[in-house]
Amino acid sequence: MQMNYFLPFLSALLVSTILTGFLRSYGKKHNLVSVPRERDIHKKPIPRIGGVAIFLSFLVISFIVLRFILPNYQFSGDGDWFGVDRHLVAIWLGGTIIAISMLVDDLFTLRAWQKLIFQILATLVIIAAGIGIDRLTIPFGGSLNLNSLYIPILTLHGITYHFSLWSDILTFIWIIGMMNIINFVDGVDGLAGGVSVIAAITIFLLSISVAVAQPQTAMIAIILAGATLGFLFWNFPPAKIFMGDAGSMFLGFLLGTLTLISGGKLATVFLVLGFPIIDGLLVVGGRLRRGENPFTTPDKTHLHHRFLKAGYSPRQAILSIYTISFLFAWVALRSTTLNKIIAAIILIILVFALTRWLNVKIRNSKHETRNKSE
Numbered sequence: 001m002q003m004n005y006f007l008p009f010l011s012a013l014l015v016s017t018i019l020t021g022f023l024r025s026y027g028k029k030h031n032l033v034s035v036p037r038e039r040d041i042h043k044k045p046i047p048r049i050g051g052v053a054i055f056l057s058f059l060v061i062s063f064i065v066l067r068f069i070l071p072n073y074q075f076s077g078d079g080d081w082f083g084v085d086r087h088l089v090a091i092w093l094g095g096t097i098i099a100i101s102m103l104v105d106d107l108f109t110l111r112a113w114q115k116l117i118f119q120i121l122a123t124l125v126i127i128a129a130g131i132g133i134d135r136l137t138i139p140f141g142g143s144l145n146l147n148s149l150y151i152p153i154l155t156l157h158g159i160t161y162h163f164s165l166w167s168d169i170l171t172f173i174w175i176i177g178m179m180n181i182i183n184f185v186d187g188v189d190g191l192a193g194g195v196s197v198i199a200a201i202t203i204f205l206l207s208i209s210v211a212v213a214q215p216q217t218a219m220i221a222i223i224l225a226g227a228t229l230g231f232l233f234w235n236f237p238p239a240k241i242f243m244g245d246a247g248s249m250f251l252g253f254l255l256g257t258l259t260l261i262s263g264g265k266l267a268t269v270f271l272v273l274g275f276p277i278i279d280g281l282l283v284v285g286g287r288l289r290r291g292e293n294p295f296t297t298p299d300k301t302h303l304h305h306r307f308l309k310a311g312y313s314p315r316q317a318i319l320s321i322y323t324i325s326f327l328f329a330w331v332a333l334r335s336t337t338l339n340k341i342i343a344a345i346i347l348i349i350l351v352f353a354l355t356r357w358l359n360v361k362i363r364n365s366k367h368e369t370r371n372k373s374e
Contacts, residue, residue: 005204008065008219009226016057016230023049024234024241032107034242046239048106050231051247055099058227058254059092062220073216075261081129090129091220091257094122098179099250106244112293115245116176122253123175131260132164132171146170171260178256178273179249184283185276186248188304189239191318192276193232195325196251199272200225202329203258206268209333217262224254237314267340271332274347275321279303282355303355310361324350 027033027047034048066073066088075087082089101118104110126132134146146167186192200221207218228251234240243251259269270277283301284294300309307317331343 004070005208005218005222008061009222012057012061012223012226013230015061016053016227017233018230019057020050020053020231020234020241023047023053027241034244046242048242048244049103049246050235050241051099051106051243051245051250052103054227054231054243054247055095055250057230058224059095061227062223063092065219065223066216070219073219075216086129087131087261088216090125090131091254094125094257095250095253097122097125098253099246102245102249106246119176119179119249120172123172126175126257126260127168127171131257132167133174133260133266134167136266174260174266175253175256178259179252181273181276181280182252182255183245183248184280184302185304186243187302188308188314188317189237190232190235190314191304191321192248192251193228193235193243194318194322195273195276196255197225197228197232198322198325198329199255199269200228200258202268202272202333203255203262205333207262212262214262217258220254220261221258224251224258237318267337267344268332271328271340271343271347272325274328274344275303275324275351278348278351282351303351303358306355306358306362309365310358311365 024047027049031045032047032049033045035045067084074085080086080089097118101110102115105115132146136146146164182192182196185195204218204221204225206212207214207221231241231243231247235243255269255273259266279302286301287294287297304317304321307320308314312320328343328347332340335343
């Protein structure tokens with residue numbers, strides 16, 4: 001890692017580590033805790049405001065680095081907001097909307113539709129800044145233009161804002177989906193933070209590669225990795241503090257946005273976060289089959305819950321998922337688009353096979369317990 005990336009990473013790491021420790025003490029003192037529910041793993045109240053540390057350390061370090069130390073690191077190059085690169089402003093503004101609104105949810109509980117409104121608002125900020133998926137690479141050559149339906153809306157300060165049907169719809173689905181996927185996997189200590197660190201470092205390595213060459217995206221990604229890792233020191237099992245929705249939604253928002261800025265590398269991020277993405281889709285599908293709300297119905301059908309039911313410890317569960325995420329991240333960084341798709345298919349098969357295997361172990365465990373009781 002070059003020195004100009006290492007120092008921001010280390011700064012974010014240190015600030016996040018110290019701030020998370022402070023928030024843990026503050027949360028315990030003021031009773032800002034997550035009280036154990038039936039589906040929860042923890043058995044005692046634990047502060048759940050750790051996401052604030054991830055957000056603030058990322059915001060402060062990225063602002064200092066990209067506004068004062070490396071102001072030449074530009075994203076869009078075709079227009080500013082408030083005298084600042086508009087892509088960067090959108091990241092900060094959208095991230096702030098998510099972090100604050102979801103902190104309110106952590107402390108006072110918002111309804112599902114209220115949370116969705118803030119997710120939509122943050123995503124619209126990203127779309128308004130011109131961040132989106134313009135093309136999809138076709139495995140066997142060429143690409144698909146998603147800006148075929150391009151409608152100019154208005155021109156303001158030399159910037160033309162437009163509505164691009166397919167690009168904006170896919171961007172909308174991707175970012176909101178990423179927010180909820182990371183939130184879904186935040187059900188066992190260290191899981192959401194760990195896979196997010198792996199994803200952020202993967203985006204960083206992708207961005208500094210010769211093929212992509214985006215130092216500004218790399219800087220944002222490595223600062224996010226540092227901020228998340230600092231929190232993870234406190235959140236690794238047994239967790240001393242939780243990130244809450246403020247942390248998980250913020251991480252999903254940033255990872256989803258960075259994927260688009262780095263050139264729409266959806267296949268790469270899908271491989272890194274394939275486990276939580278496929279797991280989330282399976283859980284949503286199961287809830288829909290049962291006639292339940294796919295986003296708000298509490299249950300223990302996630303993959304990490306199956307690991308625990310099968311007799312594995314939280315550390316064994318998350319380290320298993322870390323390992324698989326790391327291996328597929330390595331594959332993603334070294335593969336062509338076609339090979340990434342093949343790897344994604346293998347990953348999907350692996351998740352189904354692992355789910356099946358865990359279900360068998362759970363049934364066998366229940367059967368052995370029943371025989372012992374008899």
